[in-house]
Amino acid sequence: MAFEKVKREDNYSEWYNNIVENADLAEHSAVKGCMVIKPHGYAIWEKMQQQLDKMFKETGHSNAYFPLFVPKSLFEKEEKNAEGFAKECAIVTHYRLIPDPNRKGGLIPDPDSKLTEELVVRPTSEAIIWNTFKNWIQSYRDLPILINQWANVVRWEMRTRLFLRTAEFLWQEGHTAHATKEEAIIETEQMLDVYAEFSEEFMAIPVIKGKKTANERFAGADETYCIEGMMQDGKALQMGTSHFLGQNFAKAFDVKFQNKEGKLDFVWATSWGVSTRLMGALIMVHSDDEGLVIPPKLAHIQVVCIPIYKSMEEFELVNSKLKEVSIELKKKGIFVKIDDRDSYKPGYKFAEWEQKGIPVRLALGPRDLANNSIEVARRDLKTKEIVDLSKLSDHILNLLVDIQDNLYQKALKYRNDKYFLVSNWEEFLDVINIKKGFAIAHWDGTSETEETIKNMTKATIRCIPLKDEYGETGNCVFSGKPSTQRVVFAKSY
Amino acid sequence: MAFEKVKREDNYSEWYNNIVENADLAEHSAVKGCMVIKPHGYAIWEKMQQQLDKMFKETGHSNAYFPLFVPKSLFEKEEKNAEGFAKECAIVTHYRLIPDPNRKGGLIPDPDSKLTEELVVRPTSEAIIWNTFKNWIQSYRDLPILINQWANVVRWEMRTRLFLRTAEFLWQEGHTAHATKEEAIIETEQMLDVYAEFSEEFMAIPVIKGKKTANERFAGADETYCIEGMMQDGKALQMGTSHFLGQNFAKAFDVKFQNKEGKLDFVWATSWGVSTRLMGALIMVHSDDEGLVIPPKLAHIQVVCIPIYKSMEEFELVNSKLKEVSIELKKKGIFVKIDDRDSYKPGYKFAEWEQKGIPVRLALGPRDLANNSIEVARRDLKTKEIVDLSKLSDHILNLLVDIQDNLYQKALKYRNDKYFLVSNWEEFLDVINIKKGFAIAHWDGTSETEETIKNMTKATIRCIPLKDEYGETGNCVFSGKPSTQRVVFAKSY
Numbered sequence: 002m003a004f005e006k007v008k009r010e011d012n013y014s015e016w017y018n019n020i021v022e023n024a025d026l027a028e029h030s031a032v033k034g035c036m037v038i039k040p041h042g043y044a045i046w047e048k049m050q051q052q053l054d055k056m057f058k059e060t061g062h063s064n065a066y067f068p069l070f071v072p073k074s075l076f077e078k079e080e081k082n083a084e085g086f087a088k089e090c091a092i093v094t095h096y097r098l099i100p101d102p103n104r105k106g107g108l109i110p111d112p113d114s115k116l117t118e119e120l121v122v123r124p125t126s127e128a129i130i131w132n133t134f135k136n137w138i139q140s141y142r143d144l145p146i147l148i149n150q151w152a153n154v155v156r157w158e159m160r161t162r163l164f165l166r167t168a169e170f171l172w173q174e175g176h177t178a179h180a181t182k183e184e185a186i187i188e189t190e191q192m193l194d195v196y197a198e199f200s201e202e203f204m205a206i207p208v209i210k211g212k213k214t215a216n217e218r219f220a221g222a223d224e225t226y227c228i229e230g231m232m233q234d235g236k237a238l239q240m241g242t243s244h245f246l247g248q249n250f251a252k253a254f255d256v257k258f259q260n261k262e263g264k265l266d267f268v269w270a271t272s273w274g275v276s277t278r279l280m281g282a283l284i285m286v287h288s289d290d291e292g293l294v295i296p297p298k299l300a301h302i303q304v305v306c307i308p309i310y311k312s313m314e315e316f317e318l319v320n321s322k323l324k325e326v327s328i329e330l331k332k333k334g335i336f337v338k339i340d341d342r343d344s345y346k347p348g349y350k351f352a353e354w355e356q357k358g359i360p361v362r363l364a365l366g367p368r369d370l371a372n373n374s375i376e377v378a379r380r381d382l383k384t385k386e387i388v389d390l391s392k393l394s395d396h397i398l399n400l401l402v403d404i405q406d407n408l409y410q411k412a413l414k415y416r417n418d419k420y421f422l423v424s425n426w427e428e429f430l431d432v433i434n435i436k437k438g439f440a441i442a443h444w445d446g447t448s449e450t451e452e453t454i455k456n457m458t459k460a461t462i463r464c465i466p467l468k469d470e471y472g473e474t475g476n477c478v479f480s481g482k483p484s485t486q487r488v489v490f491a492k493s494y
Numbered sequence: 495m496a497f498e499k500v501k502r503e504d505n506y507s508e509w510y511n512n513i514v515e516n517a518d519l520a521e522h523s524a525v526k527g528c529m530v531i532k533p534h535g536y537a538i539w540e541k542m543q544q545q546l547d548k549m550f551k552e553t554g555h556s557n558a559y560f561p562l563f564v565p566k567s568l569f570e571k572e573e574k575n576a577e578g579f580a581k582e583c584a585i586v587t588h589y590r591l592i593p594d595p596n597r598k599g600g601l602i603p604d605p606d607s608k609l610t611e612e613l614v615v616r617p618t619s620e621a622i623i624w625n626t627f628k629n630w631i632q633s634y635r636d637l638p639i640l641i642n643q644w645a646n647v648v649r650w651e652m653r654t655r656l657f658l659r660t661a662e663f664l665w666q667e668g669h670t671a672h673a674t675k676e677e678a679i680i681e682t683e684q685m686l687d688v689y690a691e692f693s694e695e696f697m698a699i700p701v702i703k704g705k706k707t708a709n710e711r712f713a714g715a716d717e718t719y720c721i722e723g724m725m726q727d728g729k730a731l732q733m734g735t736s737h738f739l740g741q742n743f744a745k746a747f748d749v750k751f752q753n754k755e756g757k758l759d760f761v762w763a764t765s766w767g768v769s770t771r772l773m774g775a776l777i778m779v780h781s782d783d784e785g786l787v788i789p790p791k792l793a794h795i796q797v798v799c800i801p802i803y804k805s806m807e808e809f810e811l812v813n814s815k816l817k818e819v820s821i822e823l824k825k826k827g828i829f830v831k832i833d834d835r836d837s838y839k840p841g842y843k844f845a846e847w848e849q850k851g852i853p854v855r856l857a858l859g860p861r862d863l864a865n866n867s868i869e870v871a872r873r874d875l876k877t878k879e880i881v882d883l884s885k886l887s888d889h890i891l892n893l894l895v896d897i898q899d900n901l902y903q904k905a906l907k908y909r910n911d912k913y914f915l916v917s918n919w920e921e922f923l924d925v926i927n928i929k930k931g932f933a934i935a936h937w938d939g940t941s942e943t944e945e946t947i948k949n950m951t952k953a954t955i956r957c958i959p960l961k962d963e964y965g966e967t968g969n970c971v972f973s974g975k976p977s978t979q980r981v982v983f984a985k986s987y
Binding site: 080 | 592
């Protein structure tokens with residue numbers, strides 16, 4: 002374990018990499034652009050999955066599984082979608098290896114195993130799923146179809162960063178089919194709300210809900226909704242998207258249904274997804290110079306217990322009390338781990354679990370035992386207190402709620418402090434370049450202005466907020482032309 | 495929904511396909527050899543996953559995630575493993591598509607995106623994982639490493655069958671690293687026990703635990719342990735394997751550790767896995783001519799409630815009572831669904847849920863309501879009874895236990911009835927060809943005899959049982975040479 006630490010202020014990007022490494026979350030693999038998600042990182046992702054899966058099921062969705070590969074001819078069918086992903090696809094061309102005649106022990110693709118049609122490793126699954134839905138849908142009675150899939154996808158990336166941008170990543174993708182446009186839009190918005198609720202209540206990250214501009218839409222969507230969070234460098238991270246796909250995929254794959262009136266119509270579609278990128282958001286929003294900070298609701302270990310002892314006799318006494326404590330806490334539904342490794346000293350353990358972001362640390366020594374008390378340290382504020390053992394479980398339950406709330410409030414305050422209403426170009430540049438935050442500005446609605454601003458400042462329109470708190474009309478911060486609504490500009494990941 | 499039914503006796507293979515289709519479990523996709531797992535099938539797989547995952551965690555394992563792709567140079571390193579899987583690998587050679595100059599809207603792999611080193615889509619992950627373990631292991635203090643991964647893998651298959659043999663399948667693969675040979679063998683055997691317990695207690699399928707012969711071992715293993723179940727055609731299905739890998743992968747990837755005495759030694763390894771193939775076993779062991787039968791412990795819907803009514807007024811009354819019933823059952827931890835679709839008649843619903851294998855069906859009509867009773871039908875025995883509503887939840891709890899047990903006992907009896915001790919070649923042929931079961935026979939221990947028997951009869955040695963119930967020595971059923979132990983011969987999937 003590396004204990005060398007980079008400060009957030011000194012080098013934000015190095016600080017991020019440092020935390021991912023020191024907290025044992027993930028690492029680069031031998032495959033360019035692909036990561037290994039290590040047990041501590043994967044356990045947090047599993048907590049996210051469990052909660053999201055519950056929310057998807059509560060809103061009526063079922064899980065299913067579709068193939069990893071998309072035949073090229075299907076991939077091509079929805080043209081915009083194909084164009085959007087063609088530049089970054091892994092392509093399977095052969096299905097067998099044979100010994101390399103020129104290299105002992107070496108293997109080469111067997112030329113005789115060349116596929117007549119190449120297979121694309123799914124970058125997203127609309128094509129293969131809508132080709133399947135075609136056979137599932139005849140009448141309005143077959144609708145809606147509400148499906149979700151947990152899967153890996155591949156988008157070939159040249160410049161990768163652990164969790165934030167990797168060639169292979171894990172995600173869920175919802176795919177739904179509806180009889181009416183209205184119903185599909187309601188679904189799109191519902192799932193955006195699910196993502197926002199998950200982000201705020203479980204990840205403790207406040208988000209802005211909005212729509213993407215035409216430039217930033219998902220390839221093949223009529224409308225892309227998103228949630229945007231603010232990281233601790235003032236940049237935005239797109240944390241989830243929900244797409245209203247109109248009838249684009251139904252038309253590309255000829256998926257029609259007979260409506261109640263007996264007429265044939267194309268089916269309406271949505272798709273929506275979040276990925277292991279959320280791990281990047283979690284790390285960047287809550288961590289500090291000591292390491293990761295996990296919100297209690299997503300911690301697979303909420304409380305770590307460390308015995309303090311000199312002799313083996315002391316160890317036995319202290320450890321047996323910790324076991325009692327742990328059983329009591331587990332009964333209350335708290336996830337507890339006792340770190341009773343004898344091969345490491347308490348100081349080392351304190352540092353390790355601090356880096357790993359465990360919300361609460363308990364330390365118990367012989368003197369505490371004599372006093373019937375225990376030391377309770379919270380990771381977020383780094384404060385310690387002595388708590389009576391008889392009151393421990395209620396204390397911890399309250400503490401976990403308090404930490405979760407504190408993390409959210411802290412993130413909200415940070416976001417609000419860097420969230421500026423700007424009214425002219427000078428203020429815009431000041432926010433983007435000096436204050437480094439979100440510039441809430443009027444925009445004339447043209448792609449030209451959006452592109453020009455992006456080229457000049459690297460700031461993009463993160464979203465057109467759904468909740469227009471500044472309902473007044475105004476003038477574009479750049480062109481001066483009329484504008485009906487403010488939008489959110491920021492640099493982003 | 496197709497209601498046409500094939501009888502098990504008439505055509506076993508068609509009967510299987512028919513159940514997979516009618517129960518809405520899975521279907522073939524547009525990608526040769528790859529399947530779509532439909533919601534009802536996936537929900538059963540999820541129940542399996544949850545239980546297995548719990549058992550893996552209880553035995554100290556953590557989940558992690560490793561890349562989908564294996565660089566060819568790593569794939570080659572463990573020679574036997576590479577040789578074993580080279581013939582059935584999907585190979586990625588390009589990472590970009592560009593417009594096809596000869597076909598409007600068409601795409602072709604960009605020749606400029608050809609990879610300098612091909613990537614193999616993982617058929618199994620030993621290579622990529624041991625290449626990673628190399629960096630995780632320096633000293634005995636880093637051991638053991640106990641990892642599991644839930645993932646998709648690809649093994650190119652020409653002759654595929656839904657769940658049983660598909661080019662892409664879902665599985666879990668455990669990979670562990672140990673300081674001593676003894677510890678690794680204990681782990682290998684422990685995980686075999688976990689699989690056997692899962693199969694018998696949750697899938698209600700009795701299994702034989704054993705070791706594979708050298709011919710049938712996993713490519714790269716020193717020893718392969720397996721569990722073998724018997725299907726309703728008397729054939730064997732390998733349901734799970736646990737491999738003692740010796741130091742083969744440690745040597746191939748140069749993974750050494752410093753032991754307590756300060757000496758360097760190669761690390762000892764195991765790997766173990768079960769896959770969506772278990773769905774095939776579940777279907778083949780318990781289904782009947784009416785369709786699927788799900789053991790209650792793996793049913794995501796254990797009880798389906800169907801309202802019987804003529805008028806909307808009756809519907810309201812009956813349905814509101816069913817809601818009460820459902821809440822009461824849910825409180826007891828039972829998974830309940832009310833099928834209140836007005837677009838289908840009760841008879842249709844009965845048939846649908848019967849095909850889908852739901853363990854218990856409740857039907858409630860106005861007359862039942864007047865009598866404060868309800869009709870309870872069990873899927874396994876197809877019996878019905880009238881139960882007092884006040885005693886329903888206890889009745890159902892007992893019933894679910896009884897169904898689970900009955901399915902196991904039935905499968906055990908079937909297996910035992912087709913499990914024959916044979917003492918000469920004539921009896922052997924009779925069991926394999928006429929009685930169609932398992933032949934428990936003496937074998938001389940040579941690959942030659944094993945191969946000859948396979949070529950003559952299609953029967954293979956499924957395993958050398960761990961529990962040698964027939965401890966006597968004897969003479970090989972084929973060659974007459976001395977034999978120390980009986981082994982299990984059968985035709986297999």
